[in-house]
Amino acid sequence: MIDIVIVDDHDVVRSGLSGLLSDDPGFDVVGEAATGEQGIRLARELEPDIVLMDVELPGCSGLEATARIRRASQRVRVVVLTAHAEPPLPARLLEVGASGFLSKSSPAEELLTALRAVSRGERYLAADIAQQLALSMLPGTPDTPFEGLTPRELEVALMLAQGMRVKAIGEVMNLSPKTVATHKYRVYDKTRVSSEVELLRLALRYGLMNIDPVH
Template identity: 50%
Template sequence: MIKVMVVDDHELVRTGITRILNDAPGIRVVAEAASGEEAILVASTKNPHVVLMDVSMPGIGGLEATRKLVQLLPKLKVLVVSVHADEPFPSRMLKAGASGYLTKGCAVEEIITAIKVVAGGERYIGADIAQTLALKRTPGGASTPFDNLSPREMQVMLMLTQGQKTQVISDKLCLSPKTISTYRHRLYEKLGVASDVELARLAMNYGIIETIGGATTL
């Protein structure tokens, strides 16, 4: 039996996925979580084999949660299920330790197949995501200003575009407020912006967030 945890900040999404998976032979949902922080706490006690991870969530989000989960529980597999099909998210999540990546538009059968594949120790990438990654590797392939950010810079950027304050980010990432301010100014320089609002607008232009001050995507 493959034990699964579903992580998504939308209760309707979690409930729907849980019902579908509990009807699938050989799979059982043992836990749900509404944030990256909750996922880390719950996974430590429920010990799922596979975590279905959303990307855009309040707090530390799916990127940092994935990185921490695979460090804390090396045998655990993270399968991303997100609305984000475009870069930089697929590459970032896979580099953070995810074993697979699907979009929320995929068929139910593909989610079930992907869970079984990653639980068996292999990687599973949806066809649309595989195409995105392949195009990026070709000469002249699509790139974004965010491709050159370090993993930590990317995490801070996502939290800033959610409207989170310096002290809140500092507390959640266990870094000093001064360090967060340094990351903010470094982001401004790398991305050619002068404020958090400009940063959020740039992120919106590349489809990284849906609205300024917080993601609204399912």
Template identity: 45%
Template structure:
């Protein structure tokens, strides 16, 4: 059983998340908190496996709360769920110790998937946000060929590197299968490669993905 704590100052958000997760097999919501201070106290007492936390809250904000939660002895996995899906919020939360980032208003299934993935020790970042994080990091290297990709092409490239099928990518990004194929073709053109294997090698070479990542 995966034990989850919800941290959000809006009751309706907590109710909605509790309903989605409570209806999922193998997941139990064991606590709810309204701010960072409340979350830390309950996390110390109840030791949740996963914490879903808002970024913008009164008092101790999500970034500082995440930093402190991630440093607890039992090391709960922290996933941000926020209306802020643009820089610098995702970067700050990941630097603070979050292992996931989801936009509010996303699919209910994605929340469940994220909880399961991080509970197993992985990381889960919504595709739209993942592309922004990678683009922000690689812009620091002028020689990086990935800098020439658009934000959408970067999203597709990341998912190809993860080994996801073209139809799966289309479904995740809510675009057509042929559109994904077009993006893949343009990615290969811009990077000067002709296969997914070469894309993976190039991604590791330029640090787009971490070779030690789960």
């Protein structure tokens, strides 16, 4: 039996995934979470075999949650299932320890195949994600403005684009406001923006998010 925790901020998505997995005798959904923070807590308390993780979550995103889950336990694996598979997210998620990556347009059977593979200690990339990563490494491939960001800088960028303030980001990431501010201005410099509004527009343009900023 493969124990799964589902992390997604949409009730309908969690319900659908839970139903799909519950119909298969090889899986047991042991917990569900609507935020990255809840997902981290459940991963620590329940120690499932796999956390099935969305990327675009309120507050602590799937990128930061994946990194923290993997730092806390090398046994708990993370499979990312997201609507946002544009560069550089797949590469950054793999860097911080994700074992699998699929888009939400993937067939249900492929998701089950990926979860079984990851439970055996393998990595799994959907074919379109693998192709995208391979193409991104070819000489002459244009970079997105976010390509040069480290995983931590990308996480800060996504939270800034949501409208989160430096102090709140620091609380989510367990960083001092000064450290977050340093990351913020590195993000601004690397992406050549001068405000959170410009950063949001850039994130929307390159498909990293599709939500309105919070207030």
